[in-house]
Structure formats: structure tokens, C-alpha cells
Amino acid sequence: MCADPLFEKSLYDLIRGLRNHKGNEKEYIQNCLKECRSEIRGQDMDVKATALLKLVYLEMVGHDMSWASFHVLEVMSSQKYHQKRVGYLAAVQSFRPDTDVLMMATNLLKKDVAASLPTIICLPIAALPHLVTPSLAMSLLGDLLPRLGHSHAAIRKKTVVTLYRLALVYPEALRASWPKIKERLMDPDEDSSVTAAIVNVVCELGWRRPHDFLPLAPRLFELLVDGGNNWMAIKLIKLFATLTPLEPRLVRKLLPPLTNLIRTTPAMSLLYECINGIIQGGILGDGEDFAAREEVASLCVTKLRGMVSANSDPNLKYVALLAFNRIVVTHPFLVAQQEDVILECIDSEDITIRIKALDLVQGMVSSDNLLSIVSRLMRQLKASSAVISQQQNGFEGQDPETDSSDETSADSRRRRKTLERATPPLPDDYTVDVIGRILRMCSQDNYANMADFDWYLDVLTQLVRIAPAPRARDLDVDSSTPKLPGDSAEKIGNELRNVAVKVKAIRAPAVRAAELAVSRMNSEMSSSRPVVSGALKPVAWMVGEYAFQLLSPDDTLRHLLDLLPRVEYPEVLATCLQAILKLLAYVAGDEQASWTSERKTTVSLLMARVIHVLEPFASHPYLEVQERAVEFIELLKLTAEAASGQAASTDEVQQDPPLLLTQAIPSLFNGWELNSVAAGTQQNVPIPDDLDLDEPIHPNLNSLLSQADSLMLPTQGDDEFEAYYNQKPAATSMSSEPAITRLVDAPEEISSSYQQSEESYLDPDIVARRKAERLERHRDDPFYIPDATASGGRSTPIHSILQKENGPDLDIDAIPIMQLDLEKPNLSGRATPVEHYQQQQQPKPKPRQRIVVAADETLFGSGLSTPRSTAYDSENNNNNNNSSDYVPRPKSKSSKLTTTAAAAKKLKQQSLLQFTSTHLDDLSISETGGGGGSSGGGGRDGALAHERQQREEAEMALALKEVQRLRLEMQRANERIQVAQGVPVEGVVVSSRKKKMKTKAKTKKKEGEEEGQDGAGSGGDREEGVVVKKVKKKSGKKTAKVEGDQGAGEEGGAPVVKAKKKKVKRLVRLDEGEGVATAAVEAAGVEAEGEVV
Amino acid sequence: MINAFLVFNGQGQPRLTKFYTQLDTSIQQRLISEIFTLVSNRAAGSCNFLPLPPLLAASSTSNTSSSAQEQNDVPSLVTYRNYATLYFIVISTSTESPLALIDLIQVYVEALDRLFENVCELDLIFNFETLHATLGEMIVGGVVIETNMERIVAGVRAQGTVVKRPVNEGRGGGGGGLAGSLGAGLGMGGMVWHGR
Known part of the structure; x- marks a missing residue:
């Protein structure tokens, strides 16, 4: 329309x-x-x-x-x-x-700042913070400063803020304006809202340069005590919190009014800020007046605790957590005391509160509470995924095979959105965040807090099942978002791998978890669906590398072969190829077993199968995949040939299996054990002095190759490398901690509740396995009460309570375990029963508390390496506890920010919406702050800068006057000539020109170099005068000169033209002298020409 | 400092956008829609603070290397309040007091209520200049300059008359039922932390 x-x-x-x-x-x-x-x-x-x-x-x-x-x-x-x-x-x-047009606005802004109507003055003042650039700030500073003394309070307060914003881009502005602002602040008769605005600005400045504002403390204190303005009081308290660390004497002055405010104020915001300020300002710290501080501390902490506790207002909960997050940096013990209420917040319905609580909890993790914290989180995740699976399957996780396999993930997500509003499932990004945090908490400091790796494996197995579904389609076991390299399934898989690599004691069960994952992945996917899980990569690596630990290598190989054609991502594919060959080597390469005809057929068939599966990848576009596939295919073809050529052993003749199969291929992989390497260590590998990459590897390579026996490929000798790789890695032992710390463990109830609660977040199959393992483990333990007697009336009151609370579903079998708590004694230093690991194919039983977590390997002198899980390929940029070796990888996150290219670039430099106040760091205004602080020469220079500028301006004005005078003279001279020749005078034009020139000069003068100002001003004009005289003399002569020539060419043409041309030239010259862009000159020239024509 | 002040309605249509640092229009819109998604999924009884929207969270974590001090420059707090059909959002740095910001929004809404006499969304739709003017009397360049109701209202009135909503666009009438009294919906005395 x-x-x-x-x-x-x-x-x-x-x-x-x-x-x-x-x-x-x-x-x-x-x-x-x-x-x-x-x-x-x-x-x-x-x-x-x-x-x-x-x-x-x-x-x-x-x-x-x-x-x-x-x-x-x-x-x-x-x-x-x-x-x-x-x-x-x-x-x-x-x-x-x-x-770019902003350049042209300068004069307009100046004019409006100087306007007489207050409403008009306000417009540029309020707009400047949005527009300001350093050059604009520089030119407008002089005009803004007088506005600090305007009769309208509204203008004064706006000017204060605008000057602050100018100072952010042009720090000189603050230096010049600070004396006046301070004067306003000190003035007791100043309008209260102007004072409040100044306090706001000082508060913003304060955290950057607290030293400069110490001298103001008495006045600020006065304002705090009798200000009567809560908004201002809040800001003052925030300001004082940054000042007190510098001036401890302030604390004693501040305490009485603050405690008084805490006790009396009806305003919750002020109360909160008082507490926050007290804690942040270090006022809680231990000092002389211990009793008083103790009192304050308990007052504050009780108030905060009250805010966090269950029934309080959600906003108070949030701000109290916010306060705790700040306190935890300086007073971790105070926060640790509140662990119970904070943990409650993890289960809050409000996600904002949950996240804040999680931030806190992450820093509070210890080996004592890790289990319970992770259990809470796991229960949330499980509940959320149960809702999803319920919607999908109509029943809850009874069958672990289906509970998170959403073949129709997109569909289910849609349904999830519409259904189940009552208990809304967690948003995916929150789930991903929580999974990341769980992994981080557990792996923190090289698994320092991990007491029970078996439990951790179960958690990982469970996590892999409940990891959020990726966008479009989805696998199960390792279902997650493989589109991004940092997707959570891959993280979980990586953790599984890290545990297997670093904790030898737990390797066997870890590998079995991986085995299970592979088989689930295969069995639960319809064969047409591509495999997109990021977890496949680490998991496939594990089953390949630790094939000897597998329960059923044959099945795993089969699963991998089934999966391979459906794998989508080339990196995953490459790893899977490698894993397949490793598995094949293990399955088929048994040296001891005799080469029966049966074995011959099986092996031949198997190899044929593998070759068949690999064949399509020989032309894969991804080089890594292609190369590996081609290599393996050729190798296997050779081996297959050898196998078919080798007659099977009969009863009479004993035949060896082909060496290619039993020796060559396995030897490709049976090198040394791979250990985790700290980040950055690679860079520390020293380059040998005699390294010459142009040198041939061997002078007689060809003959060497022809001699080479394929059997000799692996060098088994005691060479340097072997010595190097066989060195035992430095290990961090879990037992380094004194046992006594473990003795003061949580009471039994807690451990029992954790065992019970396992069932609330682990899938039934995992729980069943755990139980079976426990039974097995403790079969011969006289202290363990077997099933038969479990219900035999041994229950204590605790059991009956639990039973009542948990209903008939409570697993009776678990009770004895709760009661006798066999896990805990293990921790307390007693040796575990030997059976513990023997049952699990473990060659040597390891006492639980002596579990060794291998540290990352480092090279001497590597500054970057500390024992941290580096193989844990963390994309967690927001890792709060990152140690020094942590190399942030912002790519994965910032890659999401693919907006416009320019915007993305900007984002990398600076956060969205961020104010940049770093410039202020270098600025010192303390010199004018009166006495104390660190007044330096720099400050004086700075303060003078503004004065200098003013002086220059004055000079400029004088010079301009001089120019004008000379111009008038010239004009008169011209007039005389023109009158003499009978041409009318055009004085009007000249005067308007003059004006234009003046404004232009003014606009540019501050940017321009000071050099040659005098020359440009008076000197240049004198010269001009001379020229004019010359012209008069040579009036008949034509001298066409190029622009920029100081000699200023004149035309002896028609008199009118001549007069105007002269004006133009004058402009040119003046501008040049001041270093003004020629564009202005040209514009002026064009205009003038237009008039001429 | 305050980084941005936003008002949008229950459908995510912006009614007022004010960014105290210069930002591309397209990014502004993305930010608004991200915040709207967050805000519209809040359960009743949740607190008035939002987790950082992905756009801000990503940009603030991308420079984890920066010192704790510099964190004071980065927007870290998103406060919102819901009145009738409208959401009021303040994005701020950690130097602002969270509870005071809740109050600040309240003051803003009360000031509008004063200016429009029983304000409703329609008033705001048709007088977005007045919205800007009122905000300009309270916040300049990201710093709060006034919290006193009388002065704010006087400041806006000094700039010219405030036009009431068009007569024929009656309350709850033609415009598709958007109108609903903010004043009534808000329970002005409700949850106030009395920063004033």
C-alpha cells in the first residue's frame, strides 16, 4: 500500500x-x-x-x-x-x-554545545558518548569544559559523564577536566544529583586507578555517611571496596557506618552491596581488631547464607551466589563453609542460578565432595534425558539399548518442545555445558580428586548415552554433536581414552567400556544411517591400541568393519582404519596357535572381508584416509597371498603360520606404549645440530632396501630411542596425600546415599554390572554379607528410614554395602583384597589407593608443561582452573560468530559492547588530586597539554586576525585597481570567502601539526602580501604556475578573474601551511571557479 | 557501566534499543533475538537475571587472557523485568549493582507511567522519541545520571510536550490487542529493592 x-x-x-x-x-x-x-x-x-x-x-x-x-x-x-x-x-x-561524515559534524557539535538554550546544549552532550572519537574529543574538549559550570544542574551532570566518555578514548580530557570535576564534587552546595553523577563516574574510574582517588576519601566518606541517597551509597561502597586494599586505615573508619547500614537499611540492594563491599574490600581479612572483624564476618556470611538458602527470593539467591563467586577468590574458606546451601542451588529450577552455583562449585571440588557433586549433576542430566526418551519410546530407560538412541532426533526434539512442559528438559547448551564441567571437575589437576575410577568409567559410559543429540541425526552410545570439533561426545570419548592411557590400573575396564560403545554404536544404528558420532574416534583408537584387553576382539573387529562405510568424518575414518588393522593383527596374528586348515580359512576370509571393506577408501578424497587405505590394502593382499600359499598343518606336518601375518603386521603396532604428552612439549624437542634435511637418508638406500628383511622392520635393539621410550614416566601417585586426610571422610550415611543414588543416574545395565562386579570382588570377603542373608533382619534404623523414603523400590542388595562400606576402608589405607582386579584380567592387583595416574610426559626445560591432562583435548575456553600450560583455543567458540567479516574481526579484538578503558591506565591525575598518591612528571606534562593547546588556539586567533587585516588591505588595493579599470567591486564575495576559510582553519588546526603554525599564520600571510604587491607590479604578465607553488601564479587576464583567482590561491596557501588535506583546498578551488564562470 | 538498554514485547519486537557502544545493526538484532529467546523461556518465579546470551558469552570468553580488572569492562550481567506485554533489559558490566538495576528499570517504567498517565505498550510504540528522551534523562553514555522521579519527568517535559497515544487507537482496541496497562500489570510496588 x-x-x-x-x-x-x-x-x-x-x-x-x-x-x-x-x-x-x-x-x-x-x-x-x-x-x-x-x-x-x-x-x-x-x-x-x-x-x-x-x-x-x-x-x-x-x-x-x-x-x-x-x-x-x-x-x-x-x-x-x-x-x-x-x-x-x-x-x-x-x-x-x-x-565518515562524522568529520563534518565537529563544528555543528561545537556550535550546539555553546548554544544558549539548555535543551539544545543537552543534545550534543548526550549524543557525544555515542559518537566520540579521539580527534573529536580533542576538538570538543575546550567547548565542553565550560559547561561544567553551567547554571543548570542537568547540564552539569551530563557534562561530567560525557567528559568521562571522552576520556575513555582521549585520556587527556580527564586530565584537563579533573580539577573542575573535583571542585564540583567537593562543593557541599552542589546539586545532589550532580554529586551523584560525579560519584558514579569516580566509581568507574576508581577500579582502574584507585591510587588517584585516595585523597578524596574524606569527602567520599562524608557523602556515604550523610548522603542519604541509596544509589550513591551503593556506588560509594563499591568505590571504597577498591580503595581499602590500598589504605588499610580506611577499614576502621568504614566499619561502623557499614555495619550500621547493614543493620538499619530497609533497602535490600544497599544491604547487599554493603556486605559485598565489606568482603571485597578485604575488610574481613585478619587484622588487629580481631573481635570486631569476626563479628562483621559472621554478620555478612550469615546474611549471605540466608540469601542463598532454600526459601529465599531467587534474585537474592542469585546475587548472593554472585557475591560468593567474588569472595571465593580471596576467602575460599568462607565459601567452603556454605557448601551445603550452594550445592542445593545446583538443583534450582532457575538455570541462571544453577550456572552461577556451578561456577562456584567447580572451584570447591575436592576428593571428598566430587562424588556427590557429580552425582547431583548426573541425576539432572539423566532426568532430562529420561523425559526425552520417554517421549520417544514410551518408557523410561528400562532398556539401555534404546533410552537415548534417538533415531529420529529432530523429530523428538520437536516433540520435546511441545510435550512435557511440566518438567521441561534441560536446554542442549546447558547440558553440553554441564557435561563439560563434569569432565573438567573430574580430570582437574590430572585426576587429583578422583578416588574411584571404576565409578568414573560408569559415569562416562552413562554420559555418552545422555549426551545431547546433534542437530540432524544422531547415534546413540556416543550420540552428540559431531559437527563441531568440540562436541561433547568427543570430549567424553577423549576422557575415556585419557583414563585408559593414564591410569593403567583401570585400563582393562576402560577398554571394555570402549568395546561396549562400539558394539552399541553398530547395533543401534540402522545400516543405512551415517555414523556421525565424535566419540567414535577416541573409542576406536582404544579398541585398536589395547586390543589385547578386549573381551571379544573378533566381535569388535566385526563391528568396526560394519561401521566403517558409514563413518562421515575423515579424521574419524583415518583412526578407524588404523584400529581395524591393529585389531586384525591381534586377531589373526597369533604366533603360537598352529596353522590348521580351519584357521587358514578363517584368516583368509577375514582378510578378504577387510580388504573388501577398505577398497572403496583407496580413492577417498581425504589424503590421510586414502594413504592408509592404500597401504593397508596392499599389505593385506600380500599377506593373503602368503596365507593361501602356506599349506595348512596336518597331523604329520607341522606348518607355521605365514610370518607376514604373525610377525610383520603385528610388529607395525607393537612398539612402545604410548603415553600422554604435555601440551607444547613437541615444540621443546631440541633440533639436533647435525640435522640436515637435504642429506639422503642413507647413501646406499637402494641396496639397503633390497637387503632388507621385512622381519627386521622393527628395531628391537637397545637403541637410544627404546631407552627413551621405555623410561618410566614420572607418575603422580594418589597416595601422596597423607592418609589421615582420607580418614576424616564423610559419615557413612553420605556414602550410602551415594551408592543408592547411583541408580538414579546410571542406566540399569550399568548398575547391574557394578553390582555384579562388587559381588564378584567380595565373594571371599568374610565381612561381606552375601545375598541370602541380606534380608535377614540386619537392618539398622538407617535402613528402615531409607527404605521408607525410597519406597519398596529400594534395592535390598545394596544395603549391606552401604552398611559396611567397603569402598571407604580402601581409601583409608588398607590394602584392598587381591581379588579386586584379578577378576578383571589384571595381571597385578593394585591397591586402590595406590592408583597411579601417569603425568604427561614433558621435556626438560619446557615451560609449558605441567601435569595436566593434555590428551584431554579441551575446548573449554572458559576453564576457570586452567593451569599455566593451558593453551586457549578460541577458534571453536568464536567460529560461531560468523557474522560479517568485519564484525567478526572486531569481535576478536574486543568483546561485544565492551567499553575500553585501558587507555586510562597510563593516565595520572593524582597531581591535581592534592598531595598523596603517585604524582609524576607525566601528570604535569599532561595537564599542561591542554593549556598549551589553549595557548596555541589563542595564537591561531591572532594569526587569523592578521590574515584578515592583510586581506582587507589587499582587497582595498584590488579595489583601487578595479576602480581604475572600471570594474564593479565584489566585496561581498570576498568576505564570505573569508569566513569559510576561517572555519576551515579552525576545524583542522588541532589535528594538524603545530610546526609552521606561525609561518602559516602570520608569516605566510606576509608573504602573500608580498606576492600581491608583486602581482600589482607584473599585472600584464602571464605566469601560470602549478598549484602548491608558494610563488602563487597570477593571471594577467580579465581583472575580475584575476581578483578571484587570487582569493583562491590565498586559501590554498593558508591551508597548506597548516597541513590541511588538499581536498578542502580543491573544494574551495572548485567553488571559486564556479563563481568565476 | 550500562552497555545497553532494550525494550521489546512478548513477540520479540523491539520497542526501544539503546546501545552505549557502537554496534552493527545486524549484530544488534542478533543480540536482541538471543536475549528474547532466553527471556521468553524463563519459568515463572525465576530470578531477574539472565545467563549471558551466546553472543556475549562467546566474546567475553574469547579473551580469557585479560586480567580480572579488564573483566570490569566486559558486559557480564543481563537484568530483565517483565511488565505486562513488555520486557525491559539492561546489559551492564560488573560495576553496576544487580539489585539496583532492577530498581532502575522500575524507575524508568514509573517515569513513563507518569509521563503518559497509565502507560501502555501503545504509548511506547507511537512515542518512541519520548522513550529515548526519558532514558536520556536517566542514563548518559552508559552512566546513570538521575534516579529521582520528579527530576526525570521534569527533564523530559522541558524538552517539549509528551503526546498521548492517538485517540482513535484506543486502549486494547484496533491494534491487535497489544495494549494492556503496564501500570496495572506491573504491580508497581511489587519487587523493589529500594535503591532509591
Whole structure:
């Protein structure tokens, strides 16, 4: 519905139109934009302003209006206030750092700052913080400063803030304005809201440069005590919190009023900030007046505790957690005391609160509470995924094979959105976050807090099942989002791998978990669906590397072969290829077994199968995959040939299996055990001095190759490398901690509740396995009460309570374990029963508390390496506990920010919406702060800078006057000539020129170099005078000179032309002297020419 | 400091956007929609603070290397309040007091209520200049300059008359039922932390 162009729409019409065009707003808006485009180009200022206002409205809805920036300037310069206001609003809303017309706004802003109407003054002052650039700040500083003394309080307070924003980009501004701002602050008669605004600004400055504001402390204190303004008091307290660390004497002064406020104020926000300030300001720290502080500390902590506890208002909960998050840095013990209430917050319905609580908890993890914290989180995740699977399958996780296999993930997600509003499942990104945190908490400090690796494996197995579904499709066991390299399934898989690599004692069960994962992955996927799980990669590596630990290598090989054609990601594919060959080597390469005809057939078939599966990958586009596939295929073909050529052994003749199969292929992989290597160690491998990469590997390589016996490929000799790789890695032992710390363990109830609760977050099959393992493990343990007697009336009151609470579902079998708590004694230093690991194919039983977690291997002198799980390929950039070796990888996260290229670039440098106040770091204003602090010479210089500038301005003004005088002289001289020749005088033109020139000079002078200012000002003009005289003398002669020539060419043509040309040249010269861009000169020149013609 | 002040309605349509640092229009819109997604999924009885939207969280973690001090420059707090059909959002750095920000929003809404006499969403739709003017009397360049109701209202009135909503666009009338009194919906005395 295009309006008749004759009748322009008002903003009101536009909005109404928008509301009446539901459905086809896009088209309507496009039409409106078109209209605005033409309206804004018109002459009528009212139409222009209206069009601009409409554009601003549309900008708010997301329609770019950067193209209109010049028109914004036009409207800003309008004489009418209501139009001007629209212009300024448009500038604030639409100008971006790259808006170039801003250069032209300087004069306008100056003029409006100096206006007489307060409403007009306010416009540029309020707009400047949005527009300011260093050069703009520099030119406007002088105009803004007097506004600090304006009679209207509203203008004074706005000016203070604007000066602060100027200072952020141009620190000199603060130096120049600070004396005046301070004067305002000190003035007891100053308007209260101006004082409050100044306090706000000082508070912002305070945390960056606290030293400079110490001298103000008495006045600030006075304001705090009798200010009577809660907003200001909050800011003052925040400010004092940054000052007290520098001046401990302040603490004693502050304590009485603060405690008084805490006890009396009805304002919750003030109360909270008092507490926060006390703790942040280090006032809780131990000092002389111990009793008083003790009292304050308990007062604060009880108040905060009250805020966090269950029934309090959610906002208070949140801010209290916020406070705890700050306190924990300085006073971790105070926070640790509140562990119980904080842990409760993890289960809050409010995700904001949960996340804040998690932030806190992550720093509070110890080996004592790790289990219970992770259990809580696991229960949340399980409950959430149960909701999902319920929606899918109609029953909850009874069958672990199906509970998280959502073949129709997208579908289920949609259903999830609509169904089950009562207990909404957790959002995926929260789930991913929690999984990341669980992994981080557990692996922290090289698994320092991990007491029970068996449990951890179960948690990982469970996690892999409940990891959130990826966007489109999804696997089960390792279901997650493989699109991103940092997807959570891969992280979980990596953890599994890390545990297997680093903790030898737990390797066997870890490998079995991987085995299970592979088989689930294969069995649960319909064969047509591509495999997209990120967990497959680490898991496949494990089954290949530790094939001898597998329960059923044959089956695993089969599963992998089934999976291979469906794997989507080349990196995963490459790892799987390698794993397949490793498995094959293990399965088929048994040296001892005799080469029966049966074995011969099986092996041949198996190899044929593998070759068949690998064949398609020989032409894979991804080189790594292609190379491995080709290599393996060729190798296997050779081996197959050898196998078929080798007759099977009969009863009479004993035949050996082909060596290629039993020796060559296995030897490819039976090197040395792979250990985890610390990040950055690779870079520390010293380059040997005699390394010459151009040198042939061996002078007689060909003959060497022909001699080479394939059997000799692996060098088994005692060479340096073997010695190097066989060195025992430095190990961190779990037992390094004194046993006594483990003795003070949580009471039995807690451990029992954890055992019981396992069932609330682990799938039934995992729980069943755990139970079976326990039974097995303790079969011969006289202290263990077997099943038969479990129900035999041994229950204590605790059991009956538990039973009542948990209902009939409570597993009776678990009770004896709770009661006798066989896990705990293990921790306390007694040797575990030998059976423990023997049952699990473990060659040597290892006492639980002596579990060795291998540290990352490092090279001597590597600054980057500390024992941290580096193989744990962490994408957790927000790792709070990152140790020094942590190499942040922002790519994965920032890659999401693929907006416009420019924006992305900007983002990398600086956070969105961030204010940059770093410049202020180098600034010192303390010199004017009166006495104390660190007044330096730099400050003096800085303070002088502004004065110098003012002096220069004054000189400039003088020079300009001189120019004017000379010009008038010249003009008169010209007139005389013209009159003599009978040509009319054009004084008007000249004077207007003059004005223009003056403003231009003024605009540019501050940017321009100071050098040659005098020359440009008076000297240059004197020269000009000379030239003019010359011209007069040579009036008949033609001297065409190039522009920029100081000699200033003159034309002896028609007198009129001559006079005007002269003016132009003058402009040129003056500008040049001041280093002004030639563009201005050219513009002036063109204009002048236009007049001539 | 305050990084941004936003108002949008229950459908995520912006009614006021004010960013105190310059930001691309497209990124502004993304931020708004991310915050809207967060805000619209809040359960009743949740607190008035949002987790950082992905856009902000990503950019603030991408420079983890920066010191704790510099964290004071980075937006870290998203406070919101819901009045009738509208959401008011404040994005701020950690130097602002969270509870005071809740109050600040309250002051803003009360000031609008004063100016429009029983304000409703329609008033705000058709007078977004006044919205800007009112905000300009409270916050300049990301710093709070005034929290006193009388002065805010006086400051706005000094800039010209505040137009009431168009007569024929009656409350709850033509415009598709968007109108609903903010004043009534908000329970002005409700949850206030009395920063004032």
C-alpha cells in the first residue's frame, strides 16, 4: 500500500501501516524505505526530519540506515529544536565507527554545545558518548569544559559523564577536566544529583586507578555517611571496596557506618552491596581488631547464607551466589563453609542460578565432595534425558539399548518442545555445558580428586548415552554433536581414552567400556544411517591400541568393519582404519596357535572381508584416509597371498603360520606404549645440530632396501630411542596425600546415599554390572554379607528410614554395602583384597589407593608443561582452573560468530559492547588530586597539554586576525585597481570567502601539526602580501604556475578573474601551511571557479 | 557501566534499543533475538537475571587472557523485568549493582507511567522519541545520571510536550490487542529493592 507521494507518511502512519500489514510487513517496509529515500533528499526540512524519524524507527527493527548518514547531519544542523532532536537521535542510533561524515559534524557539535538554550546544549552532550572519537574529543574538549559550570544542574551532570566518555578514548580530557570535576564534587552546595553523577563516574574510574582517588576519601566518606541517597551509597561502597586494599586505615573508619547500614537499611540492594563491599574490600581479612572483624564476618556470611538458602527470593539467591563467586577468590574458606546451601542451588529450577552455583562449585571440588557433586549433576542430566526418551519410546530407560538412541532426533526434539512442559528438559547448551564441567571437575589437576575410577568409567559410559543429540541425526552410545570439533561426545570419548592411557590400573575396564560403545554404536544404528558420532574416534583408537584387553576382539573387529562405510568424518575414518588393522593383527596374528586348515580359512576370509571393506577408501578424497587405505590394502593382499600359499598343518606336518601375518603386521603396532604428552612439549624437542634435511637418508638406500628383511622392520635393539621410550614416566601417585586426610571422610550415611543414588543416574545395565562386579570382588570377603542373608533382619534404623523414603523400590542388595562400606576402608589405607582386579584380567592387583595416574610426559626445560591432562583435548575456553600450560583455543567458540567479516574481526579484538578503558591506565591525575598518591612528571606534562593547546588556539586567533587585516588591505588595493579599470567591486564575495576559510582553519588546526603554525599564520600571510604587491607590479604578465607553488601564479587576464583567482590561491596557501588535506583546498578551488564562470 | 538498554514485547519486537557502544545493526538484532529467546523461556518465579546470551558469552570468553580488572569492562550481567506485554533489559558490566538495576528499570517504567498517565505498550510504540528522551534523562553514555522521579519527568517535559497515544487507537482496541496497562500489570510496588 504505497502512499501517494504527495502526502508523506508521518511516523504514526508508518507504525499504523506496519500494524495493519501483518503478514506482508517486509514488502510494506521496503516501500516505506523507498519513500523515505526520496523524502529525505527533498528540500523541505520538515519532510526530511519526518523521513529520518521513520528511518530511525525502522533501524530499530533491523533495517540499516547507514546510507542516510549525510542526511542525519543535515537534520542535526536544523535551526528548529524538534528537528534537531530527531537528527541527534538518528546520529546516536545509526552512526558507527566507520561513519565518515562524522568529520563534518565537529563544528555543528561545537556550535550546539555553546548554544544558549539548555535543551539544545543537552543534545550534543548526550549524543557525544555515542559518537566520540579521539580527534573529536580533542576538538570538543575546550567547548565542553565550560559547561561544567553551567547554571543548570542537568547540564552539569551530563557534562561530567560525557567528559568521562571522552576520556575513555582521549585520556587527556580527564586530565584537563579533573580539577573542575573535583571542585564540583567537593562543593557541599552542589546539586545532589550532580554529586551523584560525579560519584558514579569516580566509581568507574576508581577500579582502574584507585591510587588517584585516595585523597578524596574524606569527602567520599562524608557523602556515604550523610548522603542519604541509596544509589550513591551503593556506588560509594563499591568505590571504597577498591580503595581499602590500598589504605588499610580506611577499614576502621568504614566499619561502623557499614555495619550500621547493614543493620538499619530497609533497602535490600544497599544491604547487599554493603556486605559485598565489606568482603571485597578485604575488610574481613585478619587484622588487629580481631573481635570486631569476626563479628562483621559472621554478620555478612550469615546474611549471605540466608540469601542463598532454600526459601529465599531467587534474585537474592542469585546475587548472593554472585557475591560468593567474588569472595571465593580471596576467602575460599568462607565459601567452603556454605557448601551445603550452594550445592542445593545446583538443583534450582532457575538455570541462571544453577550456572552461577556451578561456577562456584567447580572451584570447591575436592576428593571428598566430587562424588556427590557429580552425582547431583548426573541425576539432572539423566532426568532430562529420561523425559526425552520417554517421549520417544514410551518408557523410561528400562532398556539401555534404546533410552537415548534417538533415531529420529529432530523429530523428538520437536516433540520435546511441545510435550512435557511440566518438567521441561534441560536446554542442549546447558547440558553440553554441564557435561563439560563434569569432565573438567573430574580430570582437574590430572585426576587429583578422583578416588574411584571404576565409578568414573560408569559415569562416562552413562554420559555418552545422555549426551545431547546433534542437530540432524544422531547415534546413540556416543550420540552428540559431531559437527563441531568440540562436541561433547568427543570430549567424553577423549576422557575415556585419557583414563585408559593414564591410569593403567583401570585400563582393562576402560577398554571394555570402549568395546561396549562400539558394539552399541553398530547395533543401534540402522545400516543405512551415517555414523556421525565424535566419540567414535577416541573409542576406536582404544579398541585398536589395547586390543589385547578386549573381551571379544573378533566381535569388535566385526563391528568396526560394519561401521566403517558409514563413518562421515575423515579424521574419524583415518583412526578407524588404523584400529581395524591393529585389531586384525591381534586377531589373526597369533604366533603360537598352529596353522590348521580351519584357521587358514578363517584368516583368509577375514582378510578378504577387510580388504573388501577398505577398497572403496583407496580413492577417498581425504589424503590421510586414502594413504592408509592404500597401504593397508596392499599389505593385506600380500599377506593373503602368503596365507593361501602356506599349506595348512596336518597331523604329520607341522606348518607355521605365514610370518607376514604373525610377525610383520603385528610388529607395525607393537612398539612402545604410548603415553600422554604435555601440551607444547613437541615444540621443546631440541633440533639436533647435525640435522640436515637435504642429506639422503642413507647413501646406499637402494641396496639397503633390497637387503632388507621385512622381519627386521622393527628395531628391537637397545637403541637410544627404546631407552627413551621405555623410561618410566614420572607418575603422580594418589597416595601422596597423607592418609589421615582420607580418614576424616564423610559419615557413612553420605556414602550410602551415594551408592543408592547411583541408580538414579546410571542406566540399569550399568548398575547391574557394578553390582555384579562388587559381588564378584567380595565373594571371599568374610565381612561381606552375601545375598541370602541380606534380608535377614540386619537392618539398622538407617535402613528402615531409607527404605521408607525410597519406597519398596529400594534395592535390598545394596544395603549391606552401604552398611559396611567397603569402598571407604580402601581409601583409608588398607590394602584392598587381591581379588579386586584379578577378576578383571589384571595381571597385578593394585591397591586402590595406590592408583597411579601417569603425568604427561614433558621435556626438560619446557615451560609449558605441567601435569595436566593434555590428551584431554579441551575446548573449554572458559576453564576457570586452567593451569599455566593451558593453551586457549578460541577458534571453536568464536567460529560461531560468523557474522560479517568485519564484525567478526572486531569481535576478536574486543568483546561485544565492551567499553575500553585501558587507555586510562597510563593516565595520572593524582597531581591535581592534592598531595598523596603517585604524582609524576607525566601528570604535569599532561595537564599542561591542554593549556598549551589553549595557548596555541589563542595564537591561531591572532594569526587569523592578521590574515584578515592583510586581506582587507589587499582587497582595498584590488579595489583601487578595479576602480581604475572600471570594474564593479565584489566585496561581498570576498568576505564570505573569508569566513569559510576561517572555519576551515579552525576545524583542522588541532589535528594538524603545530610546526609552521606561525609561518602559516602570520608569516605566510606576509608573504602573500608580498606576492600581491608583486602581482600589482607584473599585472600584464602571464605566469601560470602549478598549484602548491608558494610563488602563487597570477593571471594577467580579465581583472575580475584575476581578483578571484587570487582569493583562491590565498586559501590554498593558508591551508597548506597548516597541513590541511588538499581536498578542502580543491573544494574551495572548485567553488571559486564556479563563481568565476 | 550500562552497555545497553532494550525494550521489546512478548513477540520479540523491539520497542526501544539503546546501545552505549557502537554496534552493527545486524549484530544488534542478533543480540536482541538471543536475549528474547532466553527471556521468553524463563519459568515463572525465576530470578531477574539472565545467563549471558551466546553472543556475549562467546566474546567475553574469547579473551580469557585479560586480567580480572579488564573483566570490569566486559558486559557480564543481563537484568530483565517483565511488565505486562513488555520486557525491559539492561546489559551492564560488573560495576553496576544487580539489585539496583532492577530498581532502575522500575524507575524508568514509573517515569513513563507518569509521563503518559497509565502507560501502555501503545504509548511506547507511537512515542518512541519520548522513550529515548526519558532514558536520556536517566542514563548518559552508559552512566546513570538521575534516579529521582520528579527530576526525570521534569527533564523530559522541558524538552517539549509528551503526546498521548492517538485517540482513535484506543486502549486494547484496533491494534491487535497489544495494549494492556503496564501500570496495572506491573504491580508497581511489587519487587523493589529500594535503591532509591
